Amino acid sequence: MAAACRICGNTEGNQAFFPKEMMFGWREEFEYLECARCGCLQIARIPDDLAKYYPSDGYYSYKAPKRKRDPAWLLKLRHERTRYFLGEFSVVGAALGAISRRPEHFDWLRGRASLDSRILDVGCGAGGLLLKLQREGFRSLLGADPFIQADIDYGNGVKILKRGIEQLDGRYDFIMLHHSFEHVRDPASSLRSLALALAPKGTLLIxxxxxxxxxxxxxxxxxxxxxxxxxxxLHTRKSMQLLAAGAGMEIAGVVHDSSGQQFSSSELYLRGVPYIEHGKYRPDRGSDARPDAFEQAEWDGFQARAAELNRKGEGDSACFYLRAR
Ligand SMILES: [Zn+2]
Structure with missing residues (x-):
């Protein structure tokens, strides 16, 4: 009998695949199973030496933020703009918003968080996003990442704990996992822990x-x-739905947010180029670029096709918004 899907338990018709390590180009093969029922791709056996595939040099480099102290009037204006970006009405904020580029993170937070929301970033590395949110006026910010060397206290209200999902304390209004959930060993158990950490009416973004x-x-x-x-x-809408239901949650929305990289980097894998070399194939690298780098028009085509796929719900990455059922 074929191995069972670890998400839905299905044993019928599951297929094996053997992708290679290509971030560094080590080309070691790993067996994955594709579930015939929920579509989830999953590694057959988690390697004992998984840490080897996360070389730590500079991966989570901890840099102290600039201790630039902004004057009070500037902070106040910035907070007005943040409120506007969050969907709250403010004349000053609207005027400032009209002349600023709205950062991507407001796509996630708008209508789901306020400046006072308790925000938790799980798998946040050194906490770069939390530091941005702190500058924009968010007041309750915490990060957790089991792979940092030690707890970090930035001294500005932002703290990062060296902890995994199962060790979280407290309740949060907005919990976010930016490309960390695909790395967890037991997604069902992790999602149950996240559900417990979510405040009533809170949102979990995965x-x-x-x-x-x-x-x-x-x-x-x-x-x-x-x-x-x-x-x-590698989850599917179906496997995420099953996991959510198992944790007493439901999916309130799905937004596809894939980029042109699904084409550029996958095309380079077809050519056998490891990921760490991909930067040299960008059309904007000038003298640094490889002679067989992508042409600008080709590159622009990748971005346009990604936007089209996202509209159709076919892009290769997505934001899942979960809440308690
Ligand atoms: Zn399955």
């Missing part, structure tokens, strides 16, 4: 690569987001 996507179907094991063996699970 951003992950998705296997029920155009790029996965087009590129197969050369799909760059497969990322063997680091991505232990």
């Amino acid at each position: 951003r992950v690569p998705v296997a029920d996507s155009h790029a996965r179907r087009t590129y197969g094991i050369q799909w760059y987001q497969w990322d063997a063996p680091r991505h232990l699970y």
